Amino acid sequence: MVSLKERKVQAPPAFWDDLVNDLQAPEFLREYVVESVRIATVDNIVNDLDDAREAAGLTKAALARAINADPATLRRLFSGNASNPTLGTLAEVAAALGLKVALVPLPDNEREKVTLPLLAGRAADATDLAKHLESLRTLRSSSPVA
DSSP states (O other): OOOTTTOOOOOOHHHHHHHHHHTTSHHHHHHHHHHHHHHHHHHHHHHHHHHHHHHTTOOHHHHHHHTTOOHHHHHHHHHTOOSSOOHHHHHHHHHHTTOOOOOOOOOHHHIIIIIHHHHHTOOSOHHHHHHHHHHHHHSOOOOOOO
């Protein structure tokens, strides 16, 4: 099984042309931005939690016991098979690792590239938006853990 850390998907060039075209529609743009940000955010949090688990020397089973969860739940979470873990689950895992899930303001350039198009339903440069959203999915969080 491929973990979230190892997964990279290369889209064919035609995909990018079609995506830029599709991003001209406000409803599609909003849905694509929201989904891209959700996936990137969840992936970063899960990867950071898994890094913290490893740094703490805890097995997935031990961490599951600590939060009174089924070990299979944690295996799915850290293998990338939990498509949309609840905030409650992430908060419980974080607490067991001595962490908490917190909101942080986006940097100005990120607000410009993500928030403004999301609110307006359009992007000044759809190609730049598409590239930026892809970079969110491929970059690891720079937040410190452990």
